[in-house]
Amino acid sequence: MSLHAEVIIAGAGPGGALLGYLLAASGVSVILLERHSHMDKEFRGEHLNAQGERILKEHGLYKRVQEAGLLLMERVEYFQQGRIIKTILPGPGERHTGIHVPQKNLLHVLIGESLRFPNYRLMMDTTVTELLHDEQSGAVNGVKVRHQGEEQTIHSQLVIGADGRYSTVRKLAGIGTRILKHGFDLLWARIPAPTGWPATVRMALANDSQLALFSQQGGYIQVGWNIQQDSYRKLRKQPVEPFARALVEAFPELAQTVEKHIRTWDDFVLLQVQSCVCDTWVQPGLVIMGDAAHTFSPTGAIGVNSAMQDAHILAPLLLDALRSGDTGLETLRQFEQLRRQETTAELDSQFAKESSFSGNFPAYQP
Numbered sequence: 487m488s489l490h491a492e493v494i495i496a497g498a499g500p501g502g503a504l505l506g507y508l509l510a511a512s513g514v515s516v517i518l519l520e521r522h523s524h525m526d527k528e529f530r531g532e533h534l535n536a537q538g539e540r541i542l543k544e545h546g547l548y549k550r551v552q553e554a555g556l557l558l559m560e561r562v563e564y565f566q567q568g569r570i571i572k573t574i575l576p577g578p579g580e581r582h583t584g585i586h587v588p589q590k591n592l593l594h595v596l597i598g599e600s601l602r603f604p605n606y607r608l609m610m611d612t613t614v615t616e617l618l619h620d621e622q623s624g625a626v627n628g629v630k631v632r633h634q635g636e637e638q639t640i641h642s643q644l645v646i647g648a649d650g651r652y653s654t655v656r657k658l659a660g661i662g663t664r665i666l667k668h669g670f671d672l673l674w675a676r677i678p679a680p681t682g683w684p685a686t687v688r689m690a691l692a693n694d695s696q697l698a699l700f701s702q703q704g705g706y707i708q709v710g711w712n713i714q715q716d717s718y719r720k721l722r723k724q725p726v727e728p729f730a731r732a733l734v735e736a737f738p739e740l741a742q743t744v745e746k747h748i749r750t751w752d753d754f755v756l757l758q759v760q761s762c763v764c765d766t767w768v769q770p771g772l773v774i775m776g777d778a779a780h781t782f783s784p785t786g787a788i789g790v791n792s793a794m795q796d797a798h799i800l801a802p803l804l805l806d807a808l809r810s811g812d813t814g815l816e817t818l819r820q821f822e823q824l825r826r827q828e829t830t831a832e833l834d835s836q837f838a839k840e841s842s843f844s845g846n847f848p849a850y851q852p
Contacts, residue, residue, distance in 0.1 A: 488638070488639045488640070488641065489517065489638065489639070489640045489641070490515075490640065490641045490642065491515045491516055491517040491607070491640065491641075491642050492509075492514050492515045492516070492642060492643050492644065492808055493509055493514055493515070493516050493517075493642060493643065493644045493645075493646060493804065493808075494516075494517050494519065494628065494629055494640055494642045494644070494645045494646065495516060495517070495518045495519065495646045495648055496519045496614050496629070496645070496646065496647050496648060496649045496654070496655050497519070497520065497647065497648035497649030497650060497653075497655075497776070497778070498518050498519070498520035498525070498593065498597065498608070498610075498648075499589075499593075499648060499650065499776065499777075499790075499793065500589065500592055500593065500596070500776075500790050500793055500794055501648050501775055501776035501777075501790075501793025501794055501796050501797050502518060502646070502648030502649070502775075502776070502793075502797075503518065503592075503593055503596035503597050503600070504541070504545075504596055504793075504794050504797040504798070505646065505648065505775070505796075505797035505800060505801055506518040506596075506597075506600050506606065507545075507547075507596050507597075507599055507600040508545065508797060508798075508801035509801055509804065509805070510600050510603040510605055510606035511600075511603065512801070512805055513605065514605065514804075514805065514808060515605040515606075516600075516605065516606050516607070517607045517608075517609060517640060517642075518597070518600070518606070518607070518608050518609070519609050519612045519613075519614065519629075519631060520608070520609070520610050520611075520612060521611070521612060521613045521649070522610065522611070523610050523611040524610070525590055525593050525594060525597070526590050531589075531784065531787060531789045531790045532586055532587055532588055532589050532702070532708075532790070533559075533584050533585065533586055533587075533700065533787035533790070534556075534584065534585040534586075534587055534787075534790065534791060535584060535585075535786075535787065535788075535791050536580075537791045537792075537794075537795055538585075538790060538791035538794050538795075539585060541791075541794050541795065541797075541798050542794075544798075545798075547595060547596070547599065550595045550599065551587060551591060551592055551595050554591035554592075554594060554595050555587075555588065555591050555703050555704070556585050556586060556587045556588075556591065556703055557585065557586040557587075557685050557701060557702065557703035558581060558582035558584075558585055558685060559582050559583045559584040559585065559586065559685055559686060559687055559701065560576075560582065560583070560684055560685045560686055561573055561574060561575050561576070561583055561684075561686055561687075562574040562583050562584075562686065562687045562688075562689070563686055563687070563688045563689065564688075564689045564690070564846050564847070565688055565689065565690040565736060565737065566690065566691070566847050566849065568735075568736070568737075568738055571846075571847070571848075572846060583687065584687065584787070586685075586700065586701065586702050586703050587703070588702070588703055588704070589790075591703075609631070609633055611633065611634045612631050612632070612633040612634070613631060613632045613654070614629045614630070614631050614649070614654050614655060614658065615629075615630050615631060615632055615637075616629065616630035616658065617629055617645065617655070617658045617659060617772070618630065618639070618641070619771075620771070623770065624770065625769075625770035625771035625772075625813065625814070626644075626645050626659070626769060626770065626771035626772040627641060627642060627643070627645075627771055628640050628641040628642050628645065629642075629645055643771070643808060643813055644771055644772070644773070644804060644807070644808070644813050645771060645772045645773075646772075646773050646774075646775060646800075647659070647772070647773070647774035647775070647778045647779075648774075648775050648776050648778060648793070649778055650776070650777045650778060651760075651762065651777040651778070651781040653774060653777070653778035655772070655774060655778065656764065656774050656778050656779075659769055659772055659774070661764055661765055661766060661767075661769075661774065662764070662765040663762045663763065663764050663765070664762065664763045664764075665760050665761075665762055666760060666761040666762065666763065666833075667715060667759075667760055668715070668759045668760065668761065668783045668785075668836075668837070668840060669714075669715050669840075670695070670696075670712040670713060670714060670715050670759055670840075671712070671713050671714075671715055671716070671717070671718060671756060671757060671758050671759050672710055672711065672712055672713070672756070672757040672759055672784055673709075673710075673711045673712075673713055673718070673754040673755070673756060673757075674708065674709065674710055674711075674754065674755045674756075674757060675708075675709040675711075675747075675748055675753055675754050675755070676702070676706055676707070676708055676709070677706065677707050677709065677740070677743050677744065677747040677748065678705060678706060678707070678743060678747065679701065679702075679705050679706055679707045679743075680739055680740065680742075680743055683701065683707065684701065685701045686699075686701055687699070687700050687701070688737070689843075689846065690736040690737070691736075691844065691847050692711065692732040692733060692735070692736045693729070693732050695711065695712040695713060695714075696710075696711075696712040696840075696843050697709070697710070697711050697712070697732075697733065697736055698710040698711075699737065707740075707743075709733070710784060711733070711754075715759070718756050721751075722751045726748065726749070726750055726751050726753075730744050730745075730748045733748070757784065759783050759784065760781065760783075761780075761781050761782055761783055761833055761836075762780070762781040763780070763830075763833075764779050764780070766822065767779045767821065767822040767825075767826070768815060768818040768819050768821065768822055769815065769818075770813065770814050770815050770818070771813050772818075773800065773804075773818055773821060775793065775796040775797070775800060775821075776789075776792070776793030776796055777789060777793065779796070779829075780792065780826075780829040780833070782832065782833060782836060783836050783840070785836040785839050785840055786835070786836060786839060788832050788836065792829060792832060795825070795828075796821075796825060799821065799824055799825055800821050803817075803818075803820055803821050
């Protein structure tokens with residue numbers, strides 16, 4: 487079976503889903519591929535900054551996401567020995583210091599709005615297995631996929647790899663990457679918020695490492711705890727109780743919640759933290775974007791917002807390329823030229839924030 491669309495997007499995360507919506511709304515035929523069979527997966531990066539909020543508002547999507555459910559952060563607080571030592575409040579004219587949006591809410595809005603267009607198709611449980619190339623020019627002009635266990639071919643003018651940090655499209659295209667380590671990995675946990683817990687981001691040092699608590703829409707707290715890089719296997723061999731006790735010492739009001747909900751190491755999820763810098767983001771007929779092109783660490787919750795900025799910048803460039811019939815290297819390279827410097831600066835900023843984090847705690851002696 488052979489299908490055709492002007493644009494194939496591999497990866498239905500926020501960047502790929504937003505790009506699919508923007509293109510479909512402009513009349514482009516789009517097929518969005520997603521390797522999972524449903525959208526209600528548990529995600530980690532679920533915070534919008536001013537950039538992400540602006541993009542959603544500019545494209546008339548923010549109110550729909552708001553209706554689906556989000557939470558405005560009132561402030562950022564730094565705690566030491568159980569007391570607040572530093573507070574960051576919204577700036578003049580701002581209502582919050584960030585927004586928590588469950589990604590399933592965001593994706594249901596982006597994809598739900600896209601499905602209203604007859605020129606849009608979503609294919610779940612679909613994995614890209616091969617890139618197709620034009621015999622004469624060598625440009626990418628489609629993909630082979632495994633869709634619900636069956637092989638299919640999809641032809642296109644453009645293929646977009648928005649399929650994450652371990653991008654299959656990037657690997658199949660042979661695009662080289664340089665992996666950057668940050669010196670730490672991250673443990674995630676999700677616990678119910680005690681009654682009266684404010685909508686905040688709270689920071690502390692625990693076991694001499696960064697500990698962050700993010701209030702979540704729906705009455706939960708997301709715990710993000712840095713651990714030494716590659717130390718988790720050794721850490722799991724130890725009892726979890728002393729480790730969890732450090733969380734309670736930092737935030738005593740969580741004592742009962744932690745005792746009930748963090749009982750084994752299986753209550754944490756490990757994220758091996760690394761960034762990547764790609765040799766290029768484009769080939770004739772092909773573009774990679776979001777984490778596939780520029781993976782970030784979790785610091786500052788940049789990833790989702792940067793992927794949405796990619797979609798915002800890329801959509802009009804692709805429209806022009808399709809209208810002119812020129813999807814060659816020089817045309818597509820405009821996207822990389824517009825975005826690479828900004829993403830490099832964001833990555834540099836992450837490393838700077840990570841190295842200076844302990845400086846927020848004046849009594850800390852490393």
